[in-house]
Amino acid sequence: MQRMTVNIPGRGSRYEFLVKPGALRDLGTYVREVAPHGTAMLAVDERIADSHGAVARDSLVSAEYHLQTHTLAADERHKTLDTVRAMYDAMLAAGMERGSPVIALGGGVIGDVAGFAAATYMRGVPLVQVPTTLLAMVDAAIGGKTGVNLPLPSGSLGKNLIGAFWQPRVVVADPDTLLTLDDRELRCGLAECIKHGVIADRSLLSFIYDNLPAIMQREAKTLTELVARSAAVKVAIVQADEREAGLRALLNLGHTFGHVIEPLPELNLKHGEAVAIGLCAAGHTAVLTGRLNLSQADEIERVISIVGLPTRLPTPVESGPLIAAMAYDKKVAGGRVRLVLPTSDGSAELVDDAPRDAVAAAWAHVGAIDA
Numbered sequence: 001m002q003r004m005t006v007n008i009p010g011r012g013s014r015y016e017f018l019v020k021p022g023a024l025r026d027l028g029t030y031v032r033e034v035a036p037h038g039t040a041m042l043a044v045d046e047r048i049a050d051s052h053g054a055v056a057r058d059s060l061v062s063a064e065y066h067l068q069t070h071t072l073a074a075d076e077r078h079k080t081l082d083t084v085r086a087m088y089d090a091m092l093a094a095g096m097e098r099g100s101p102v103i104a105l106g107g108g109v110i111g112d113v114a115g116f117a118a119a120t121y122m123r124g125v126p127l128v129q130v131p132t133t134l135l136a137m138v139d140a141a142i143g144g145k146t147g148v149n150l151p152l153p154s155g156s157l158g159k160n161l162i163g164a165f166w167q168p169r170v171v172v173a174d175p176d177t178l179l180t181l182d183d184r185e186l187r188c189g190l191a192e193c194i195k196h197g198v199i200a201d202r203s204l205l206s207f208i209y210d211n212l213p214a215i216m217q218r219e220a221k222t223l224t225e226l227v228a229r230s231a232a233v234k235v236a237i238v239q240a241d242e243r244e245a246g247l248r249a250l251l252n253l254g255h256t257f258g259h260v261i262e263p264l265p266e267l268n269l270k271h272g273e274a275v276a277i278g279l280c281a282a283g284h285t286a287v288l289t290g291r292l293n294l295s296q297a298d299e300i301e302r303v304i305s306i307v308g309l310p311t312r313l314p315t316p317v318e319s320g321p322l323i324a325a326m327a328y329d330k331k332v333a334g335g336r337v338r339l340v341l342p343t344s345d346g347s348a349e350l351v352d353d354a355p356r357d358a359v360a361a362a363w364a365h366v367g368a369i370d371a
């Protein structure tokens with residue numbers, strides 16, 4: 001088992017992040033340590049309700065929780081206030097009170113929706129995050145971001161426009177749950193691990209490179225180390241900057257590029273795949289602006305590629321609209337495109353003045369075309 005303490009000083013919040021193969025079977029014990037109450041709600045991705053959900057349920061019932069199970073659809077289109085409203089109704093019907101914990105079992109969408117319901121029901125009830133995807137284990141479940149989309153009249157998703165910071169009481173990551181995660185999703189989680197490596201621990205890149213067969217075979221010891229090392233980067237960042245006043249924005253590395261290609265239907269990219277291409281574009285922008293050596297950018301692309309993630313757009317798209325769309329990314333500060341770029345000292349920095357030419361060249365580097 002690997003265990004880390006997350007300290008959020010401004011809030012007096014302190015909780016454990018546990019990584020342990022088989023931890024799901026002991027979930028009831030972990031929850032009881034942090035939220036000893038009679039009633040609890042297990043909010044679970046409908047696709048794993050009968051598998052991991054059943055294990056979690058047995059453990060929570062053995063720990064003498066009067067348990068209500070609520071299943072959720074794990075897609076961005078259902079990540080809305082209507083879904084949260086249905087969860088409030090179920091919480092009320094179950095007799096949930098101020099001390100009754102919500103246990104979020106699933107990937108990032110489940111953690112976001114159930115976390116937001118927990119943050120707002122009766123002004124906040126205890127939350128336990130039990131991530132079952134690699135992405136959620138190393139990123140979404142840590143740091144207290146919860147929320148839902150607010151679909152916009154334009155038809156766009158309005159991603160995470162409604163939300164709250166609500167730190168969990170404990171995060172329990174069981175690498176055995178990754179046995180049922182498909183390879184494409186596992187690779188998408190690896191994109192976030194690579195991102196963390198680029199931001200703060202470049203030796204994590206060689207760890208992934210050297211251990212890829214064991215990772216893809218879901219070897220428990222290797223996954224435990226991968227999750228712990230990658231999560232450690234996120235933990236250090238959210239401890240220093242819970243509210244994203246500065247440092248936490250580094251976690252958007254690859255995302256400003258990635259967000260504009262992720263919704264394009266012709267590319268059919270998952271989030272992690274768009275981020276992988278975004279990391280390559282950010283790396284190239286960093287080379288062109290003198291922040292990163294070419295060999296370091298190549299190293300980042302090499303690990304992305306060996307993992308089986310895309311380093312280039314699967315089909316060419318025009319760069320003009322991509323550059324224009326970046327200006328509408330919600331991370332825009334004062335109308336300027338704010339980029340996170342990797343640096344040659346093994347970290348990354350927030351850059352407000354990346355030249356448009358360098359951004360255009362970065363899009364060309366990953367396969368966009370000039371119309």
Ligand code: GLY
Nearest residue numbers: 139143145248251
């Ligand atoms: N996933 C980015 C953050 O938690 O800040």
